[in-house]
Amino acid sequence: MDPAAALADLTEISSQIETAVLLDGEGGVLASTPPGGEAAGRLADAAQSLLAAAREAPTSAGRELTQLEVALAEGSVFVVRGEGRTIAATTVQEPTAGLVLYDLRTCLRSLAAAPEPPQRRTRSRRTPADPEAAGA
Amino acid sequence: MRRLVVLALLAAAALVGRRRWSSPRRERVRLFFADGSSVTLERGAPPLDRLVALARQAL
Numbered sequence: 612m613d614p615a616a617a618l619a620d621l622t623e624i625s626s627q628i629e630t631a632v633l634l635d636g637e638g639g640v641l642a643s644t645p646p647g648g649e650a651a652g653r654l655a656d657a658a659q660s661l662l663a664a665a666r667e668a669p670t671s672a673g674r675e676l677t678q679l680e681v682a683l684a685e686g687s688v689f690v691v692r693g694e695g696r697t698i699a700a701t702t703v704q705e706p707t708a709g710l711v712l713y714d715l716r717t718c719l720r721s722l723a724a725a726p727e728p729p730q731r732r733t734r735s736r737r738t739p740a741d742p743e744a745a746g747a
Numbered sequence: 748m749r750r751l752v753v754l755a756l757l758a759a760a761a762l763v764g765r766r767r768w769s770s771p772r773r774e775r776v777r778l779f780f781a782d783g784s785s786v787t788l789e790r791g792a793p794p795l796d797r798l799v800a801l802a803r804q805a806l
Contacts (some may be wrong), residue, residue, distance in 0.1 A: 668788070674780040
């Protein structure tokens with residue numbers, strides 16, 4: 612799946628996400644939303660620094676950090692690692708953290724699982740090829 | 748009757764105000780690990796201030 616398309620899907624699904632950035636294993640920006648914005652650049656830098664700082668925390672000793680959430684009065688920052696990539700997002704105030712984390716994980720999984728460009732999530736009416744088989 | 752309505756409104760406003768002021772929004776950091784465990788860092792935890800400062804840069 613195209614990283615830009617994956618992020619577009621993510622922001623379409625999750626109205627709580629304001630900015631999102633997708634990083635490769637080395638920290639390079641694969642895609643961001645809004646694309647190429649200053650906010651996305653700041654988020655990419657912050658995501659890397661957050662992961663590094665969180666790993667150094669005594670509570671992280673001996674454990675592999677996969678996700679983090681920093682909740683502030685003005686909004687939250689989420690960082691999720693997986694499938695050889697990192698995704699970070701900023702959200703509105705007091706988001707539904709579980710839902711945001713789920714959407715971020717799903718975005719990473721969709722990138723890993725679907726090498727071909729996905730079909731857009733548009734609802735189309737199915738017309739049965741064989742009306743008898745469809746019970747008409 | 749009117750007094751009762753006014754009193755009820757005042758009581759409701761007091762409850763809402765108390766709730767709002769008694770639980771101010773706090774900065775919170777949650778870390779999740781591959782083994783399924785998680786840690787919540789509250790005020791006073793050593794790396795909290797650094798993580799909060801970094802997150803603030805992104806917002």
